[in-house]
Each structure stands twice: as C-alpha cells, then as structure tokens.
Amino acid sequence: MSNIRFEQIEGKSLGFYTLVAGLGILVLAALGSVYYMEHHGHFVTGMSNRIVWGVPHVFALFLIVAASGALNVASISSVFNKKLYKPLSRLSGLVALSLLAGGLMVLVLDLGRPDRLIVAMTEYNFKSIFAWNIILYNGFFVVVAVYLWMMFERRMNKFSHTAGLVAFSWRLILTTGTGSIFGFLVARQAYDAVIMAPMFIIMSFAFGLAFFILILMASYQWTNRPLGDVVVNRLSNLLGVFVAAVMYFVAVYHLGNLYLAENTGVENFILFDGGIYTKLFWYGQIILGGLIPMALIYHPATKGNRSMLGLASVLIIIGGFIQLYVIIIGGQAYPMALFPGKEILEGYGGVAQYSASLPEISLGIGGIALAIIAVTFLVKFLAFLPESLADDVADPHYKG
Numbered sequence: 001m002s003n004i005r006f007e008q009i010e011g012k013s014l015g016f017y018t019l020v021a022g023l024g025i026l027v028l029a030a031l032g033s034v035y036y037m038e039h040h041g042h043f044v045t046g047m048s049n050r051i052v053w054g055v056p057h058v059f060a061l062f063l064i065v066a067a068s069g070a071l072n073v074a075s076i077s078s079v080f081n082k083k084l085y086k087p088l089s090r091l092s093g094l095v096a097l098s099l100l101a102g103g104l105m106v107l108v109l110d111l112g113r114p115d116r117l118i119v120a121m122t123e124y125n126f127k128s129i130f131a132w133n134i135i136l137y138n139g140f141f142v143v144v145a146v147y148l149w150m151m152f153e154r155r156m157n158k159f160s161h162t163a164g165l166v167a168f169s170w171r172l173i174l175t176t177g178t179g180s181i182f183g184f185l186v187a188r189q190a191y192d193a194v195i196m197a198p199m200f201i202i203m204s205f206a207f208g209l210a211f212f213i214l215i216l217m218a219s220y221q222w223t224n225r226p227l228g229d230v231v232v233n234r235l236s237n238l239l240g241v242f243v244a245a246v247m248y249f250v251a252v253y254h255l256g257n258l259y260l261a262e263n264t265g266v267e268n269f270i271l272f273d274g275g276i277y278t279k280l281f282w283y284g285q286i287i288l289g290g291l292i293p294m295a296l297i298y299h300p301a302t303k304g305n306r307s308m309l310g311l312a313s314v315l316i317i318i319g320g321f322i323q324l325y326v327i328i329i330g331g332q333a334y335p336m337a338l339f340p341g342k343e344i345l346e347g348y349g350g351v352a353q354y355s356a357s358l359p360e361i362s363l364g365i366g367g368i369a370l371a372i373i374a375v376t377f378l379v380k381f382l383a384f385l386p387e388s389l390a391d392d393v394a395d396p397h398y399k400g
Contacts, residue, residue, distance in 0.1 A: 004087045004394075005387040009223050011380035016222075023373040030366020033359035034109045045360050050352040051332050056110035058324050059364030062207065063103030063371060064137070064178060065200060066320070068171040069208020069242075071096040071144065073235075075171075078147075078164025084234060087386040087394055088216070089164075093148045094375055094384050095212050096171075100140060102371030106364055129180050136174040143170045152383075175201045182327065189266040190331030195256065199249040206242035207320040210313040213239065215375060217310060219385055228391035229304070236309050240297040243316060247290045250323075266334050269351070270326065277330040280322050289319010329354055 009016075037044060047054040074092035077085035085092075125131045147163040150156040179200030182191040213235050220227040254271065257263040268274075270281055293312035295302070302308040333352045379385055386393070 006090065006383035006385065007387045008381060008383050009219070009379050009385065011376075016376075016380075020373060020376060023369040023376070026362075026369035027366050027373065030106075030109075030363045030369070033362040033366070037359050037363075045357045046355045047360075048352065048354070051329065051354040053328050053332060054110075054354065055325075055329075055356040055360045056106050056363045058321065058328050059367050060103045060107035060110065061178065061328070062321050062324050063099045063106065063367055065175060065204045065324075066207040066211050066317075067096045067099035067103060067140075067204075068175040068178075068201075069204035069206065070099055070212050071167060071171050072205055072208060073212055074147070075164060075168040078161050079168045081161075084231065084395060087389060088212075088231070090148065090151055090384045091216065091219075091379075092212060093144050093151070093167075094378055095215055096208070097141065097144050097148075098371040098374040098378075099208070099211060100137065101374060102367040102369075104137060105370055106367035109363060129177060129184055133174075133177050133181070136170070136177050140170060140174055143167050171204075172201060175204045182331070187336055188331050188334075189263055189337065190270065190327070190334055193253060193257065195249065195253050199246075199253060202242065202245045202249055203320065203323070206239065206246050206316055209235065209239050209242060210316040210320070213313045214310060214317075215372075217306060219379065220389065223385075225385070226388045226390035226393075228389055228394055230391045230395045231389050232306060232309065233304060236297055236304075239309075239313070239316070240294055243290055243294055243297075246323075247286070250285075269334050270330055274330065274334075274351075277326055277333065280330075281326050284322035285319050285326060288315055289322060293319070 045054055071092055073085050074089040074096075076082045077089045124135075143163075144167055147160070147167045150160045150163045176197045179197035182188075183194050183196035185191040213232075216235075217227065217232070219225075254267060257267045270277055272278060274281075293315045296308045296312040296315075297303065333354060335350060335352070388394075
C-alpha cells in the first residue's frame with residue numbers, strides 16, 4: 001500500500017461553492033425552524049403527549065445509527081487486516097464523525113430545552129440507558145478522532161490496529177445502546193424486544209455503508225479521480241449482504257412477536273391494518289428499501305453498474321429512514337396497554353394521530369446537510385481522499 005497517496009481536493013470550482021451554499025441554506029433553515037418551534041412552543045409540531053418522539057427524532061437516530069455503520073469500512077481494514085479497504089479508512093472515519101455530528105445536532109435541538117443537555121452531561125443516572133448513550137456518543141467522537149490521528153500521523157501508524165479495535169468495539173456498544181433504548185421500553189409492545197439491539201447493529205452496517213458509497217463515488221466523480229471497479233464491486237457485494245441481513249432480522253423480530261399472544265395486536269397493526277404504517281412497512285421498508293436494492297445489486301442486468309449501485313444506496317437510505325419511522329412513530333401510535341384486559345373508552349385509547357410539520361422536517365434535513373457539509377469542507381483542507389483508487393493502485397493482488 002506504499003503507492004497510495006492522499007491529497008486534499010482543490011475545491012475552487014463553481015460546483016463546489018454551489019454545493020456548500022445549498023447545504024448552508026438547509027442548515028440555516030433548520031436553525032430557523034428550531035427558533036420557530038422554541039418561540040411558539042412544540043404545539044406547532046405534529047407531536048403530542050402520545051407521540052413525543054417525532055420526525056426529528058427519526059432523523060437523529062437514523063444519522064447516529066448510520067454513523068456507527070460508516071466506520072465499518074475502516075474497521076474491516078484495521079481489525080480484520082483487509083488491505084483493499086485501507087485506502088478508504090480515513091474517509092470512513094470522517095463520514096462516521098460527520099453523520100454523528102448531524103444526528104446529535106438534530107437530537108439536541110429537538111429537546112425543547114437544549115440547555116438541559118448540560119444537566120444530562122454533568123449529572124449521570126447510570127440506571128438510565130439515555131445517560132449511558134450520552135457517554136457513548138461523546139466517547140465515539142474521541143475514539144474515532146484518535147483513530148484518525150493515528151492514520152494521519154506516520155509515526156503513529158503502528159498503533160492504528162489497536163485504535164481501530166477500540167473504535168470497532170466502541171461503535172458496537174454505541175449501536176447496542178441505541179437499540180436498547182427501544183428494547184428496554186417494556187411499556188411499549190412494539191419496542192419490548194431484546195433483538196432490537198443486534199437489529200440496530202446490522203441496520204447501521206447497511207445505512208452507513210450506503211452513505212459511504214454515495215459520498216465515495218460522488219467525491220471521485222466530481223474531482224475526476226480514478227475509482228476502480230475492484231473497490232466499487234467489493235463495497236457493492238458487502239452492501240447487498242448487509243441489506244439481506246437487515247431483512248432477516250426484521251423477519252425474525254416480527255415472527256417472534258407473532259408467536260407471543262400478547263403482541264398479536266401490535267403485529268396486526270404494523271403488518272396488516274395499521275393504515276399508513278402498514279403501507280410504509282411493506283412498500284417503503286421491505287420493497288423499496290430491501291428487495292429492489294438487492295435486485296439492483298445482484299441481478300446480472302444491473303450488477304456492476306455504478307448508477308444502479310448509487311440508486312440502490314439511495315433507496316436503502318430512504319428505506320432505512322422509513323424503517324425507523326415505522327419503529328419510532330408507529331410504536332408510539334399504537335395504544336399502550338395501561339389496563340391489561342380492559343378497554344379504554346376515552347383519552348389514551350385508539351391509535352394516536354401524527355403528521356410531521358414543516359419545521360420538524362426542515363430540522364431533520366438540516367442534520368443531513370450539516371453532515372455532508374462537514375465532509376465537503378474537511379476533504380478540501382485535509383488529505384482524506386487517495387489521489388487514485390484505480391485497480392492497479394488499490395488492489396494489492398491486481399494483475400492487470
């Protein structure tokens with residue numbers, strides 16, 4: 001790998017400044033939305049005392065989960081010593097940190113009282129999974145930053161394997177903690193399942209890699225740098241495996257719930273008669289975000305086609321967002337069993353209604369924009385991208 005040279009992008013074209021300006025407008029719109037919601041109160045959103053986690057929470061958790069998965073490429077290189085992935089490690093760490101920053105921006109600004117985060121950071125309740133996640137998110141920044149430093153600093157390269165192992169372990173714990181937020185919420189029948197933790201881990205692999213592939217291909221396409229088929233095809237196959245694994249865990253989760261009589265109601269709600277949530281589950285999550293991407297990746301007519309891989313990655317991201325929407329919003333919409341065996345005639349009975357407001361959507365999109373703008377700026381000022389990823393450069397076993 002001694003022939004790999006890392007260089008910044010020039011970043012002086014009209015397209016570069018247009019991209020930065022467009023992303024900046026989205027971030028400013030998100031901040032304006034936050035001011036509007038804070039000034040008028042959260043009644044201007046679609047949230048209520050039954051739907052307390054709205055679309056911003058879906059965006060935030062989606063970006064946090066994807067951040068963990070985006071580091072997978074670096075982990076494969078450092079932990080499992082796969083040399084083909086080594087040139088991609090720096091970009092992998094950058095994308096991971098950027099996605100986490102975007103997700104935490106949305107999460108913090110959606111709290112209603114962002115200043116209360118100071119309390120969460122200074123007074124820990126170690127019996128709360130939310131308190132543990134504060135530690136895990138902050139620790140992820142530190143661990144990955146140190147990992148990147150050891151990749152950049154030639155004198156520290158010998159420690160990159162150890163740092164990579166720590167980062168790999170930390171991100172697995174982080175995603176386990178995020179999934180456990182739902183797995184430990186026994187009051188919600190749609191959440192109460194330990195399989196949520198490993199399912200969130202494999203979801204992170206798929207969503208994060210889809211983001212990484214799009215950023216990688218766009219970076220090399222827009223800067224006219226060589227990107228060989230070996231790297232792209234390897235990432236494509238890996239993405240297909242992760243998508244298949246996500247669908248397997250989803251199937252196990254729902255089949256397991258159907259087996260338990262107490263969860264029959266919520267499963268019928270999500271799978272068969274939940275209105276918009278059922279449609280989103282089957283058409284958005286399963287077909288659009290699962291079956292179609294797998295067909296694009298593995299079908300002989302589209303396999304190896306970069307445009308189709310890009311489309312598959314976009315669909316996986318959309319499907320992943322829909323999956324979290326169904327889990328988070330759908331899980332809250334289904335009524336809680338406050339009095340088992342009894343029917344509630346008023347108040348909390350029936351399915352809760354939710355419709356996302358424009359400020360909520362704007363805040364979530366702003367988080368994605370912040371993540372992309374962070375990557376865009378940092379590849380301009382620091383050498384995250386290899387000058388070439390042509391097959392004869394990236395593949396140590398290339399024979400022409």
